[in-house]
Amino acid sequence: MKVFFFSLFLASASAFQPLVSSQRKTIHLAQSSDPIIESLDLSERRKFLGSIATAAAFFALPLEAAQARGKKLDYKAVASDIASLVKADPDKGPTLIRVAWHSSGSYAKDDNSGGSRGGTMRFPSEQAHGGNAGLASTAVSWLEPIHSKYAKQGLSYGDLYTLSGVVAVKEAGGPIVPWSSGRIDEPEEAVTPDGRLPNAETGPKGADPSDAQHLRDVFYRMGFDDREIVALSGAHALGRCHTTASGYDGPWSPTPTTLNNAYFTLMSNLKWVPKEWDGPFQYVDAPTGKLMMLPSDLVLLQDESFLKWVKAYGSDEKLFLSDFSDAFAKLLSLGTSGLTPTEWA
Ligand code: HEM
Structure with missing residues (x-):
């Protein structure tokens, strides 16, 4: 079967080659042994071979890839649902930025643990970390209906929490921060120990x-x-x-x-x-x-x-917004690999 498709590919490639290399209106497929092809004029040959190549490519696609393509998630639609939350109540935006940052800020580069990739902020055990106080009943809950809406199409919590951060930055009049999709949720074992987020006291009595x-x-x-x-x-x-x-x-x-x-x-x-x-x-x-x-x-x-x-x-201010955009994009992708840069705005 594979050999069949490969020969079709070669046949179509050889039919197009003369168009690139010369201005001739007709081509002579002297090497082609197929009399049917030889009997056609140029435009008929192109149509015929082109349609065979397209059909070959279609049937050669693995079934899973075709299915995945059918279910491809519309991240612009997800982003628009997140934006609607903020438009209805602009005070929600900053809290969404906080959940994006806290779900990423558990990262440790030494052992590549934590970060946004596993979507572990969805677990009460991570929500209970001191630094995450208040997020369970706010940002995490507000995003839950959006997760339910797109879960069947494969939306991960890791992608949802981080996407909500960049959407909220835009809704606050900030830059369009580049964002990539493809995080895959991990089990509760991936929750990192409490104590990785910064402490606001940072001293016994005030800043030192x-x-x-x-x-x-x-x-x-x-x-x-x-x-x-x-x-x-x-x-x-x-x-x-x-x-x-x-x-x-x-x-x-x-x-x-x-x-x-x-x-x-x-x-x-x-x-x-x-x-x-x-x-x-x-x-x-x-x-x-x-x-x-x-x-x-x-x-x-x-x-x-x-x-x-x-x-x-x-x-x-321009310098700030540009540096913020770079650093925030880096924060949201700490510890991830194989993500796909995704247009969301
Ligand atoms: C530098 C160390 C940081 C400390 C100690 C810190 C601490 C805090 C604390 C105590 C709050 C109040 C939470 C509440 O009572 O609702 C807060 C809110 C917030 N933080 Fe930070 N934070 C830090 C860095 C960051 C970073 C890096 C970001 C994002 C890039 C961020 C974004 C926010 C936002 C947007 C809010 C407002 C949340 C709301 O209105 O609900 N913070 N932060």
Whole structure:
């Protein structure tokens, strides 16, 4: 059978060859022993051989590949359903970015464990990690109906959680971050131990210069450098802390549904004072008390190498958005392999 298709392929290739190599209107298939082909003029030969080659290619396709092609998932439709969630309630966008980041940020490059590839954020055991407080009843639940809708067509949780991050960045007016599909969900054994996400306290009472080491320990473990750490932290222009989740309170910026460089400008230009309350130690802006910074945020001002990028992004929003896009795309694909770059927007 294979030999048959191969000879058909050779026959069709030899019929087309003269068209490429000369301007002749007719061709002489002197080598062809087939009198039927020889009796046809050029356009008839092309049609005949072309249709045989197409039919051969069609029948030679393995059945599974044809079936998979039929079921090919429309990621633009999935993205549009995620976008609808955010359009209906823009405050959901930042929480979707947080779930995308937390489902990827468990990665360790040394043993290639964790990361977004196994979609393990769907397990209560991972949702129970300290850093993931609040995600089970919010982002994870909001995405569940979308997973159910596309599960039969093969949508994995790993793809869903990461796609929701890039969709929410776009809905916040940010860049279209390149995204790849093809993560395959892994069993609960792939859940990594608690403690891999950064700690917002990073010091006994507020930010301390030595806390920069904590951020480096966590993000270097994933394979990021100082510039990328600061670029990623700029996501805190979005959203807010919830007393019902992390225990902290308030937004970082007055425009929490727009991705801009406000995190860096406000951090550098406002005076930050400890918030007086019974909750965990955090900062608020001195003039209004309405904006907040975590101790781990202000570490970026206290470390020379981080500060350099805080200043750069504060004075150049385009640079921030471009670096953020690169670093976020890298974050979402940590530990994955064999993914397919996918148009989703
Ligand atoms: C640098 C270390 C980081 C620490 C210590 C940290 C900590 C936190 C905490 C405590 C919250 C509040 C959660 C709540 O109460 O709902 C939060 C929210 C958030 N984080 Fe981070 N984060 C860090 C890095 C990042 C990164 C790298 C990203 C994304 C690239 C990110 C994106 C967000 C977003 C968008 C929110 C708002 C969520 C919402 O409004 O529901 N964070 N983060």
